[in-house]
Amino acid sequence: MKFAIALFAPPHAPSSRRALRFAQAALEGGHEIVRLFFYQEGVHSASANVVSSQDELDFSSEWSRFVREHQLDGIVCIAAALRRGVLNSKEAQRYDRPAANLAEGWELSGLGQLHEAAQLADRLVCFGGN
Template identity: 80%
Template sequence: MKFAIALFAAPHAPSSRRALRFAQAALDGGHEIVRLFFYQDGVHSASSNVVSAQDELDLPAEWRAFVQDQQLDAVVCIAAALRRGVLNEEETQRYNRSAANLEAPWELSGLGQLHEAAQTADRLVCFGGP
């Protein structure tokens, strides 16, 4: 089965961890992930500036390692990211900001990527959100 996964919750929210574990289990079960889409507060999971407490799971680091190890298509909504100060180098220059905090393997793109993933996948699974 092909899954598209959308994460709406911040890294410290329980649904962020559930999303990661679901994605890992899906691949372990022989399924495919066509795209991971980070939206709303979920964009913080892609920020390289999130620092987790020493006694907590570092979900942004786990997401990054998972995406890199599995060579997944991981998209961060550009509108949600800009609104929350999550910028790649290009957007840092465009908006004259001092530092970028979004690096590979993440890609900034629009909601069209979520729509396309939903059309390509057998199932769209969403975690977090209102």
């Protein structure tokens, strides 16, 4: 089965942990992930600057490692990311910000990527949100 996964919650939320565990289990079960799409507060999971407490698992790093190790299509909604200060080098330069903080492996793009993922996948599974 082909899955598209959308995450709307921040990295410290329980739904972020559930989404990561679901994605890991899907791949371990022989399924395919056509795209990960991070939207709303979920964009913080793609930031290289999130620091978790020492007694907590660092889900931002876990997500980035997961995307890199499995060479997944990790998309971060550009509008939500800009609003929350998650920038790649191109956007940091465009908006005259001192630094980029989008973690390696992620790409900024628009909501059309979520729509396309839903069309390519057998199931769109969403975690978090209001």
